[in-house]
Structure formats: structure tokens, C-alpha cells
Amino acid sequence: MAEPVYRRVVIKLSGEYLAGAQSFGIDQPTLDRIAGELISAQKLGAEIAVVVGGGNIVRGVEVSSRGVSRPTGDTMGMLATVMNCLALEAAIERRGAAARTLSAFVMPQVCELYTRAATHKYLAEGRIVLLGGGTGNPFFTTDTTAVLRAAEIGAQAVLKATNVDGVYSADPKKDPSAKRFDRLTHSEAIAGGYKVMDTTAFALARETSLPIIVFSIAEPDAMSAILLGKGHGTIVAG
Ligand SMILES: Nc1ncnc2c1ncn2[C@@H]1O[C@H](COP(=O)(O)OP(=O)(O)OP(=O)(O)O)[C@@H](O)[C@H]1O
Ligand SMILES: O=c1ccn([C@@H]2O[C@H](COP(=O)(O)O)[C@@H](O)[C@H]2O)c(=O)[nH]1
Numbered sequence: 001m002a003e004p005v006y007r008r009v010v011i012k013l014s015g016e017y018l019a020g021a022q023s024f025g026i027d028q029p030t031l032d033r034i035a036g037e038l039i040s041a042q043k044l045g046a047e048i049a050v051v052v053g054g055g056n057i058v059r060g061v062e063v064s065s066r067g068v069s070r071p072t073g074d075t076m077g078m079l080a081t082v083m084n085c086l087a088l089e090a091a092i093e094r095r096g097a098a099a100r101t102l103s104a105f106v107m108p109q110v111c112e113l114y115t116r117a118a119t120h121k122y123l124a125e126g127r128i129v130l131l132g133g134g135t136g137n138p139f140f141t142t143d144t145t146a147v148l149r150a151a152e153i154g155a156q157a158v159l160k161a162t163n164v165d166g167v168y169s170a171d172p173k174k175d176p177s178a179k180r181f182d183r184l185t186h187s188e189a190i191a192g193g194y195k196v197m198d199t200t201a202f203a204l205a206r207e208t209s210l211p212i213i214v215f216s217i218a219e220p221d222a223m224s225a226i227l228l229g230k231g232h233g234t235i236v237a238g
Pocket of ligand 2: 015052053054055058059060061073074075076077078081133134135136137138139140141142143145
């Protein structure tokens, strides 16, 4: 059987994508498909931790423009990511695989607190580990969380599963003439100001020498393809 290129990865899953054709919430068929693809990717022999975004429920900046303070809005956003993790955990377990949600916040009635030790333990047990609550701090994003957690747990890459098939010279949803990059350095991604990920995430990845692969989750079995080194995505690496 083909071997995965990366033994341990953090997958950053777009929250917005989980809404499917809706503008809010979780589209069950989309969630179920992603659960199945995560299980298939894990079966290739990779250890998989997932950081789930919250854009399908709450983004701090949007809430704070309506009168809530930014730190409170961001906390709401981080809690939204925990909800997404719980939904994904249930979808994975319904398919007979094992998953475990860990949160950056203490919430013992809901799930265990994120620690590196707990993450190592559950990955070694063959579970898909879902990392909720972002970094636990306002003013950050789940993209930065994905890079941070990847560096903490010794993952070899961050796979950003999103609704575009790579990094472009401009937002391809707004500019149809935008050009797609096959490969960029972290410094080029920062200098270009490409908004597919925030600068903090790219900068931390550069600092920790972590490759980031941006790919479309809409392509069937894209995660497995990327893990096997065959996928269609933009590689951001030093
Ligand atoms: N230069 C660019 N190249 C590619 N995509 C870009 C670029 N600039 C902006 N984008 C946009 O970045 C978005 C990334 O989407 P994604 O949902 O992953 O973002 P997010 O805000 O990190 O996720 P979440 O929904 O979890 O909050 C895409 O929708 C894409 O249209
Ligand atoms: O470390 C973090 C991570 C996230 N947030 C807040 O959560 C929402 C949802 O995350 P996305 O990355 O946009 O999917 C985000 O808008 C922030 O408000 C945070 O504060 N800290």
C-alpha cells in the first residue's frame, strides 16, 4: 500500500465550508462526507489532528461590529469551533472510527482540556483528534491555531482544507483573473498579503519551518491525495 508523505499532520478545516450551500450552521451531508474522508486519510497510516474553524457560526470581528466587545466576540467564535468539533466527532464515531475532542478552554462537562500529552496519547491510540477553542486567546484565528498546534505536537505539515484550490495572486472569488501558485515560500506568502490565511499563521509556520498545503476540500478524497503527495494544492514552504 502507498505510504503517506507525512506521518503526523494538522488539518485546518474551514468552518465556512461546513455550512454547505447554506450561509450558516452545519450541513449534515457535508459533515458526513468530510468525516468519511478523514477516516480514509487516517487509514493510509497518518496520525491526524484537526483544527476546525468557526466561520459557519460566529466570527469575532463580525459580532463585534454589532456592539459586542472584540474579546467577547472572539470568545464566542472560539466556542463555535468547539461546537463544530463535537459535531465532527459524532460524525466520525457514527462511522465506527474513534475521535476525541480537546478544547483550549476548561469545560469538563463537555470535553477534555487540550494538552500536548493528551494529544500524543489519543493520536497513538489511533483516534482522530479534534482541537477546539482555537488558541484560547482573542485576536487570533484558527489558521494560526493550526500552525501553533502543529508546531507543538511535532506535526510535519499543516493541510488547509478550504473552499479554493490553492493560493492565488488575489481572492479568486472576487477576481477571476487571479493566478494560482503551485508553490510559494512563507516569505513570499507574507509579502504578497494573500488573504487565504492570516499573516500570523504564515509567520509562525516560517519560524517553525512547517510546510502549509492549501487545497480544496470540495475535491473528492483530496485529503488522502495530499497525504500521498498526489494532491492539487499550493505548497507554502521555506
Ligand atoms: N489570495 C487568495 N488566494 C486564495 N484564496 C483567497 C485569497 N484571498 C482571499 N481568499 C479567500 O480565502 C478564503 C479562505 O477560506 P476559509 O473558509 O478557509 O477561511 P477561514 O476564514 O480561515 O475559515 P473559517 O470559515 O473556518 O473561518 C477563501 O474563501 C478564499 O476566497
Ligand atoms: O485562537 C483563536 C481562534 C479563533 N478565534 C475566534 O474564533 C472565530 C472563528 O475562527 P476562524 O479562524 O475565523 O474560523 C474567529 O473569527 C475569532 O473570532 C479567536 O479569537 N482566537
